[in-house]
Amino acid sequence: MKNNLLIYNTLTRKKEIFIPIKASLIGMYVCGPTVYGDAHLGHARPAITFDLIFRYLLYLGYKVRYVRNITDVGHLETDTDDGEDKIAKKARLEKLEPMEVVQFYTDRYHENMNQLNVKKPSIEPRASGHIIEQIEMIKKVFAEGYAYEVNGSVYFDVEKYNKTHDYGKLSGRVLEDLMSNTRELEGQSEKKNSYDFALWKKAMPEHIMRWPSPWSDGFPGWHMECSAMGCKYLGDRFDIHGGGMDLLFPHHESEIAQSNIANGSDPAKYWVHNNMVTINGQKMGKSLNNFITLNDFLSGKHEALEQAYSSMTIRFFILQAHYRSTLDFSNEALIASEKGLSKLMNASETLQKLVASEKSDFDVQRLKQKCYDGLNDDFNSPILIAHLFEAVKWINSINDGKASLLKADIDLLKELFNDLVFKILGLKPEEEAAGSDELFDGVMNTILEIRKEAKIKKDWALADKIRDKLSRLNINVKDTKEGVNWEVKE
Template identity: 60%
Template sequence: MQLYQSQQLKIYNSLTGEKEVFKPIHEGTVGMYVCGPTVYSNVHLGNCRTFISFDLVFRYLKHLGYKVRYVRNITDVGHIEDDADEGEDKIAKKARLEKLEPMEIVQQYSVDFHQIMELFNNQPPSIEPTATGHIIEQIETIRQIIENGYAYVSDGSVYFDVVKFNEKHHYGKLSGRNLDDMMANSRELTGQEAKRNPADFALWKKAEPQHIMRWPSPWGDGFPGWHLECTSMSTKYLGTKFDIHGGGMDLKFPHHECEIAQNEASTGHSPVNYWMHANMLTLNGKKMSKSTGNNILPREIFSGNNDKLSKAFSPSVARFFILQAHYRSILDFSNDAILAAEKGFNRLMEAIEALNELNPSAKSTLDIHSWKQQCYEAMNDDFNSPILIAQLFEAVKYINLVKDGKETLNAADIETLTRLIHAFVYDVLGLESEVKASAGAEKLEGAVNLLINMRNEARANKDFALSDHIRDQLAALGIQIKDTKEGTTFSI
């Protein structure tokens, strides 16, 4: 029997505003889609919180015995600045400023994203589709929406007719917005004259002559709207009805609202049973913002190279800090908060190490079964990681009492407690001990130094093609090498 058959998982559904018992469409299998990054800059800590939150969901569903297909996209075209329908594509703008090809920007920041996710010990999704790899599917979705009467062509662009859609459906049901209010409050933007209504949104945008990223379509050369890609890719890999759709709270409107509308307009029914949204991360009590300087990147946390923190912190400590708050609550990141998290993390890891050294007694004074069920009750209550962590610290307290000879555990219970703590700490929460992380860092350093030695040998032999190839391949992985009089060093 699989664990999910004995555990009742409840998920807070953003669509209904209630916790609901989780019942997958197909027993034993789960389809989950999460909106991935727009790869035009380094992934910031707020984004990482969202992806760590859904990594927790992914891990726990698998722990319960579900077969999970986790799809998380890469947005590499179509995301206009300020989530509007007019203006410049974020990736195209970055490419213009950096004097690079758009796909160079995409590659650079996709690599950075994957490296950061790996450092945080996030498991990769089952499928990671890109928007540019699914242009045909997006064109077909637009065709279907036009055929069903919910979109129109205007000067080479295609817009979704929100007013027509709202006659039979409910546009705004996820975000709780009223269409009349949205229409009244819509900003007057350049290009609005192409729309029938100010609330209409682009499914396909006509490419101006200077626009680099463009594809042929029945309506002329252009590129897809940002909202469209997730509709096309989620339904391609998970079907027109699937279990879970997740993302950051900031995507609820307009992105997820538009996704629901596109799905209903093309298939006639709502696409998702459970909508999940991770809340925002603040820094020192204020919203994170690059423009104000109130911002910190994951690598700056790991290296200590920043003006916000007193020292460097490991990825596992940062992950532990994030999981100490429920994914739906606002979390404030500060020096004091992560210092406290580091102390807690170290206490937890020391207790796990102490488990291996406990002397068994004839009987136990700990009710393992009750403790175990409390751990599952925490995770079954909408993936409540802070309550699970609190239960783990109850076990830490007990382990220390056993170590001091004030409580007892028999051999069977020591084995059970070890197995359960390892399952919850390593498999479900996805934490790594500092010993393991340090060993991984040592292996990486050894591998890079081996490549540096090969490069030095190639340079000595005047094989500059091989030398440059090694340097460029390391750079593509985010590893920069620097030649000095004292020798060659590298940085990540």
């Protein structure tokens, strides 16, 4: 199964057979969040996309070192002389220590990731903890002659690089086009060319995040951290480098350039980019101010939300689209995911108590093959989910006594659900909202006992009244063959 895995490589714009650089250990680096605000739905996309990839690689038996950074310095507000560090700006506004802001939002990010059942990366390095590594890398670029210093700031000489390398090979840019089409920005006088990018920026007096360097007190340029930390933990060349499509240019393109000069090779073999979440057809993003935070989803308190959505609904919603497609947010779509997920989870429970028969009406082995074929085809989770719903239908049919499966097939189906639904897709049953305490259970049992007596007396009015009133309290009562069932709705 291992050798069937196809991964779409942005670098070649093709699906390629996944062949690890080293047989024993896979290195994967993913650009993590800049922690100056709460994570929104857009942040959930790469986290879940690469969580799926991480989980599947682990399932296939690979050892994986997964590095996802925390950007807590370095991303400039603008690429101009008066550019200011995002974290610092936020800190100034809130009159906090920058690291206080970083700590606060990092904790909240971790909480959100935990709610989404996103596995922790193997290493989660912080840019601020790797200033020395970044400075050392800049020195190397200098030593190779591809950096120049102006007024304490250091820039990468893209034009020189492009003479021997291909600047633009990842994003499909052509340098001549960049030259003529780059927007006019003020304060770029320091750079030889507008497309040169900063390796180190001298801090202005108002900058509160600053470190000493051979060139000035300042801070590293915005692409440096990923190169330095990726190299430190995964080596000069590792297997997978991931991130959002919006990071393709200039971020990843520039990473390739500086890594080639400093380390002599492209940093990654496979470049994997997830697409955007859209809202009304437009990218959900900070700058457009059209984002909905994950905490908003969980609470339902946002004007665009008709209701609250569980973290698993969000995860399922994201997994129902292929990671390279855009995914459009709407309440209707999320409600559809919520119901679909609930159907899948119920079937998974039903599966556990299925009774075996003398014959099998379904080909479970074939289903298994189709599921893994989907995963192996560039992590196609939506097709995998579509196949799983086929199994859901089977399970319910068997439960209804309308079809049957051999014990071996039921066991295989159980294994499939365990592996695919829980281990690989990373879904988990919704937590019981309430009702897990004895008192509540006792009260419910009492009420339902009264209802049962009413039903025996054919007092439908009373029985229905109890059910309706409970329903208004978000408690669903269902009569089944085995007796009465109840659950608390979200």
